[in-house]
Amino acid sequence: MFLNGNMKKIKNKFILYLMPLFILVLSSVLFLCPWKTAAAEAYSSTYISGYDITYDIHSDRTIDITEDITLSFYGDSGFIRDIPVNGGEKVMNVKVYQLNGQKETHVYYEVFSEDPRFISIDIGDYSRKYSDFTYRIKYTYCMTK
Numbered sequence: 001m002f003l004n005g006n007m008k009k010i011k012n013k014f015i016l017y018l019m020p021l022f023i024l025v026l027s028s029v030l031f032l033c034p035w036k037t038a039a040a041e042a043y044s045s046t047y048i049s050g051y052d053i054t055y056d057i058h059s060d061r062t063i064d065i066t067e068d069i070t071l072s073f074y075g076d077s078g079f080i081r082d083i084p085v086n087g088g089e090k091v092m093n094v095k096v097y098q099l100n101g102q103k104e105t106h107v108y109y110e111v112f113s114e115d116p117r118f119i120s121i122d123i124g125d126y127s128r129k130y131s132d133f134t135y136r137i138k139y140t141y142c143m144t145k
Contacts, residue, residue, distance in 0.1 A: 045073075047072050049071065052068040062140050066138050067136070069137065071133055071134075079124060082119070083119045093138070096123050096136070097136045099136050110122045
């Protein structure tokens, strides 16, 4: 019975701490899916040609996240990255860079929230067209529950 009690505590901690991380990872994968509408296809074409993500998980229920996203643009070269916060999570310390090799250079970005389920980051220079760009997005994700 002692072993079963410990296993129950481990299971409860897994659900409490790792389930929100699983949801975050799943939402990141869904962000990468190539869904397009006919109107978006006619206007311009953008696809993700590379994606790398690093998580640094802390005991205070925060996660430092670094996403490297390589996008190929045929048309407008800006994009919006939506980060889900529908469980009351918080996104803090957002920074965005364009990568040239491994060198981080500043790039235009704006953080906003039009929908309470997401924090949105408008990234890039919409005047630059027909190129590949790699962006590095850094932020801290705080689980509040």
